[in-house]
Amino acid sequence: MGCASSFPGKNVGRSGSLNGEQTVANDPKNIRVKLVLLGDSGVGKSCIVLRFVRGQFDPTSKVTVGASFLSQTIALQDSTTVKFEIWDTAGQERYAALAPLYYRGAAVAVVVYDITSPDSFLKAQYWVKELQKHGSPDIVMALVGNKADLHENRKVSAQDAMEYAEKNGMFFIETSAKTADNINQLFEGTGIYLYRNKTQLSWITCNNRPKCRSCICCYEVP
Amino acid sequence: MDGGGGGGGGASDAFGSSTAPLAWHDFLERMRHPSAADFVKSIKSFIVSFSNRAPDPEKDSAAVQEFLASMEGAFRAHMLWAGSSEEELESAGEGLEKYVMTKLFNRAFASLPEDVQRDEELFEKMALLQQFIRPENLDIKPQFQNETSWLLAQKELQKINMYKAPRDKLVCILNCCRVINNLLLNVSISSNENPPGADEFLPVLIYVTVKANPPQLHSNLVYIQRYRRQSRLVSEAAYFFTNILSTESFIWSINGEALTMDETEFQKKMESSRAHLLGLSINTEENRNQTTENIIEHSIDTSRSQGESQSQVYVRENKDHEKAEQNASRPPSISDLETKGVADLVKEDELTEYFKEYPYLYASAGDLTVDDVESLLSCYKTLVLKYVSLCKGMGSNASTFLELSIRTDSKLENELASSKIDHYSLDNSSMDVTPNDSLAHRDAKLEILEGHDGKDKGPIKLKGNLSDNSTVAALHHAEHKVTEKQDVIQ
Numbered sequence: 209m210g211c212a213s214s215f216p217g218k219n220v221g222r223s224g225s226l227n228g229e230q231t232v233a234n235d236p237k238n239i240r241v242k243l244v245l246l247g248d249s250g251v252g253k254s255c256i257v258l259r260f261v262r263g264q265f266d267p268t269s270k271v272t273v274g275a276s277f278l279s280q281t282i283a284l285q286d287s288t289t290v291k292f293e294i295w296d297t298a299g300q301e302r303y304a305a306l307a308p309l310y311y312r313g314a315a316v317a318v319v320v321y322d323i324t325s326p327d328s329f330l331k332a333q334y335w336v337k338e339l340q341k342h343g344s345p346d347i348v349m350a351l352v353g354n355k356a357d358l359h360e361n362r363k364v365s366a367q368d369a370m371e372y373a374e375k376n377g378m379f380f381i382e383t384s385a386k387t388a389d390n391i392n393q394l395f396e397g398t399g400i401y402l403y404r405n406k407t408q409l410s411w412i413t414c415n416n417r418p419k420c421r422s423c424i425c426c427y428e429v430p
Numbered sequence: 431m432d433g434g435g436g437g438g439g440g441a442s443d444a445f446g447s448s449t450a451p452l453a454w455h456d457f458l459e460r461m462r463h464p465s466a467a468d469f470v471k472s473i474k475s476f477i478v479s480f481s482n483r484a485p486d487p488e489k490d491s492a493a494v495q496e497f498l499a500s501m502e503g504a505f506r507a508h509m510l511w512a513g514s515s516e517e518e519l520e521s522a523g524e525g526l527e528k529y530v531m532t533k534l535f536n537r538a539f540a541s542l543p544e545d546v547q548r549d550e551e552l553f554e555k556m557a558l559l560q561q562f563i564r565p566e567n568l569d570i571k572p573q574f575q576n577e578t579s580w581l582l583a584q585k586e587l588q589k590i591n592m593y594k595a596p597r598d599k600l601v602c603i604l605n606c607c608r609v610i611n612n613l614l615l616n617v618s619i620s621s622n623e624n625p626p627g628a629d630e631f632l633p634v635l636i637y638v639t640v641k642a643n644p645p646q647l648h649s650n651l652v653y654i655q656r657y658r659r660q661s662r663l664v665s666e667a668a669y670f671f672t673n674i675l676s677t678e679s680f681i682w683s684i685n686g687e688a689l690t691m692d693e694t695e696f697q698k699k700m701e702s703s704r705a706h707l708l709g710l711s712i713n714t715e716e717n718r719n720q721t722t723e724n725i726i727e728h729s730i731d732t733s734r735s736q737g738e739s740q741s742q743v744y745v746r747e748n749k750d751h752e753k754a755e756q757n758a759s760r761p762p763s764i765s766d767l768e769t770k771g772v773a774d775l776v777k778e779d780e781l782t783e784y785f786k787e788y789p790y791l792y793a794s795a796g797d798l799t800v801d802d803v804e805s806l807l808s809c810y811k812t813l814v815l816k817y818v819s820l821c822k823g824m825g826s827n828a829s830t831f832l833e834l835s836i837r838t839d840s841k842l843e844n845e846l847a848s849s850k851i852d853h854y855s856l857d858n859s860s861m862d863v864t865p866n867d868s869l870a871h872r873d874a875k876l877e878i879l880e881g882h883d884g885k886d887k888g889p890i891k892l893k894g895n896l897s898d899n900s901t902v903a904a905l906h907h908a909e910h911k912v913t914e915k916q917d918v919i920q
Binding site: 245249250252253254255257258275276277279293295296297298299300302303305306309310 | 568569611624625626627628629630631632633665666669670672673675676679680683687688689690
């Protein structure tokens with residue numbers, strides 16, 4: 209994918225899977241999180257990720273990479289780092305049945321809709337129900353209304369969405385991948401939420417589960 | 431947040447194959463060291479004990495995963511790797527995985543009849559779908575459609591059967607995904623589209639997979655799933671592997687609705703693809719060499735001058751077929767009639783109706799019981815009789831198609847009536863059936879040739895030349911499919 213050359217020298221040691229496991233296992237300060245993106249096609253899932261990972265929106269930029277899988281590490285205030293491994297899913301109706309393969313083992317599900325499209329909001333609600341039925345009971349869900357910059361075309365009120373999110377125990381935020389509004393807040397908030405709720409650290413992916421007792425993601429907090 | 435920087439992609443870290451040969455060599459070198467004698471002993475004993483057990487996918491997978499993990503732990507504690515970096519230990523683990531799985535390949539790959547059957551079904555489904563599936567059917571936007579460039583991705587995927595180690599097979603999938611991502615990215619840049627995400631990627635991967643139709647795809651995927659060390663099947667590799675798994679899952683479930691097509695229209699297209707493949711297999715003469723014995727059955731609608739009744743013509747392809755080809759050039763030859771019949775059949779709406787009364791047409795050898803042999807043989811005799819009579823009626827020599835020494839028709843009739851099969855003889859050695867062949871013997875032979883026995887499997891090009899997919903699919907389709915002997919390379 210040529211991604212490596214797009215990110216010269218940054219976090220190379222941690223980005224590969226070869227050391228990744230050890231890094232997590234040996235160091236509780238480095239948390240690895242599988243995050244899955246769900247939502248109708250065209251709501252801007254991949255733009256949100258690119259904005260987060262690259263800090264820019266310009267799709268014509270030569271350094272843009274394919275955004276179906278990306279990872280990004282953030283540092284929290286106490287220098288704990290959270291590495292997000294972001295799994296995009298195809299949002300078209302015909303691929304809906306495949307989603308469980310992707311959200312299996314995910315610590316976070318970010319459900320995205322477009323604030324100018326009521327249909328995409330309905331679709332988001334469908335995903336929330338799916339996750340409640342078939343996802344891990346511990347999964348952290350975020351509801352994201354994207355394209356907030358197009359407020360003159362708004363069709364889904366923030367109030368409605370927030371109420372829906374609250375009712376379903378979700379984290380809610382409106383973002384604009386175009387202006388970068390709230391993009392970092394989305395991921396940072398998710399990271400803090402995961403980190404603070406240490407009692408539920410089993411959310412975080414570890415491939416040695418359930419046998420592993422040595423890494424942060426598997427030991428039981430008293 | 432003081433962003434920790436991008437760890438994006440990381441493909442070259444996880445799967446850069448540039449260092450792989452070195453690591454492999456290094457592993458073998460270390461194993462030759464006298465102090466590694468105990469390792470060599472445990473590896474060998476693991477391989478022997480594993481090989482001697484009956485296949486059981488769950489137990490097998492757990493046994494390999496446990497063995498690899500414990501050996502990696504032992505490497506870490508051993509003086510051979512004293513002072514080694516994590517990378518070196520990791521590549522020792524890679525080397526071990528490759529060594530063990532290469533040795534266990536014949537025993538562990540496609541070793542269950544269920545997997546073999548799923549391979550065949552999936553292969554056939556893709557062979558049919560690839561005849562008519564269009565990028566639009568999968569929601570691939572016009573600007574992203576580029577069938578020529580996708581061939582590159584198909585090629586990467588088709589390499590999957592060239593390797594035995596799980597990692598090497600996985601790399602083929604990863605490379606295929608990488609090619610697709612690059613192509614999508616180039617288009618998005620040049621056409622000012624949003625950067626390609628999964629909405630763009632997955633449909634192209636599905637399309638490329640159907641078009642590539644790598645033989646034994648299902649077995650390859652479960653093999654990677656079971657035997658690729660789990661701690662290394664993470665992150666980006668896990669993501670793209672999940673994509674190919676969901677591709678397989680999608681292809682299984684493809685129906686009219688999944689392609690935004692009317693269900694009856696979909697069924698019609700599947701049927702005509704099937705008939706098309708059958709037709710192709712008659713005409714593609716070069717493709718015959720891949721099997722020592724292919725029996726292709728074709729039902730054709732021969733409306734001859736005297737009778738309107740449908741007749742069955744069974745064509746037996748074998749090494750002597752060339753002769754037949756020469757004779758067949760005299761018009762109107764049997765094969766002309768056959769071609770015409772197939773073409774007519776393709777146009778039929780109720781194609782399946784024609785095959786309804788032939789219960790064995792869609793059976794695979796595993797479905798058959800010893801009790802079926804008698805009725806099969808009697809069907810066979812009837813068909814041969816009809817075929818030979820037809821040929822005679824056409825004025826051509828039957829033995830050009832089937833070198834059979836059949837006694838007089840009346841004698842054959844008698845035998846059919848009395849079902850005394852042991853007196854019936856086929857004198858063609860290419861059929862491998864001698865007059866004294868016992869049924870049990872014949873059954874056992876079929877079993878082996880069907881490839882249920884792992885030993886018969888070659889690692890490379892298991893189903894013949896990749897470009898001959900359609901013919902192979904047609905062969906699959908035929909009832910006696912496949913008594914194919916596969917090239918065992920190495």
